[in-house]
Amino acid sequence: MIRDSNPSPGCGHRDARRLAWLFLLTLVILLLPVLAIAACRYEWDCSRGYPCRQVPICESPLDVPPVPPPGISPIPPPTIQPIPTPTMPPVGTQSCQPRYLCDGMGQCGWRTVCR
Numbered sequence: 568m569i570r571d572s573n574p575s576p577g578c579g580h581r582d583a584r585r586l587a588w589l590f591l592l593t594l595v596i597l598l599l600p601v602l603a604i605a606a607c608r609y610e611w612d613c614s615r616g617y618p619c620r621q622v623p624i625c626e627s628p629l630d631v632p633p634v635p636p637p638g639i640s641p642i643p644p645p646t647i648q649p650i651p652t653p654t655m656p657p658v659g660t661q662s663c664q665p666r667y668l669c670d671g672m673g674q675c676g677w678r679t680v681c682r
Contacts (some may be wrong), residue, residue, distance in 0.1 A: 607632045611669035613643040619669060624680070628659035641669045649677050656681045 607630045613619040618640040623632030648666060656664045660681040669675040 606630070609633075609635050609636075610671075611641055611675075613641070613667045613669055613675060614648070614665075617642060619643065622666075622680075623628075624668070639670065641675070643669060643675050644666060646675075648676070654679065 607623045607625040608630075609621045610621040610624050611619040620640075621635045621638065623635075625632060648667070649665055651665055656663050663679050663681040665677050666680045667675060668678050668680070
């Protein structure tokens with residue numbers, strides 16, 4: 568008499584499904600810290616005067632900026648652009664420039680932005 572080594576039909580599919588879920592769960596757990604670190608936010612760029620435009624400010628050049636939130640451009644106070652200091656752009660960027668940026672609360676100031 569020949570006995571089948573697979574006692575129930577479809578058992579292999581159940582194991583494959585469990586393995587796939589385990590792989591997916593492991594992948595999500597490993598990528599969660601990366602997604603938590605990757606952060607982009609939008610600020611108002613008033614370097615070219617009024618109206619200001621929204622620009623993404625990202626932590627890393629690999630971050631994908633989200634859809635810009637709706638908002639009304641702030642009216643920036645008059646200011647003079649500072650004299651740029653020579654800087655080496657960080658890895659993944661090509662140049663750094665001073666930009667007059669305003670946050671969502673209307674706080675404005677000159678910051679160095681690298682692209």
